[in-house]
Amino acid sequence: MNRDHVLAVVPHYLAMFLVIAGVLAATDAFFGGLGFWIELAIVIVVASLYRPVVRHLRIAPEPWQ
Template sequence: MASNWRDLLPHYVAMFLFYVVGIVLAYGLTGESNFWISIGIAAVVALGYPPLARRLGIAPGSWSR
């Protein structure tokens, strides 16, 4: 279990950083902070990062198909 967390932690950090960058970009483009925009960005990151990581060959073993 501990080794699984060591494999996943860098990916969770990367997903969080993508989310924060997405929020900053959305705020910069729209000039407002909106709950639904932040939910949309979180959904895009959560659903888009794992397939992207698999395609790049950097996904942990637990994300394999």
């Protein structure tokens, strides 16, 4: 990977981090503490779905095309 590719995806990884933090905060507010394993499953699902959703919305950076 070159520097331009890394710089292109950094904002999306930051956005993914914020989305994961928001989803975890929302589930904590609605359901209380769910436990480590359920929260880990939520993180894995959100992280796995982020890239396909961004590609579908056509806002993915060039390296993800």
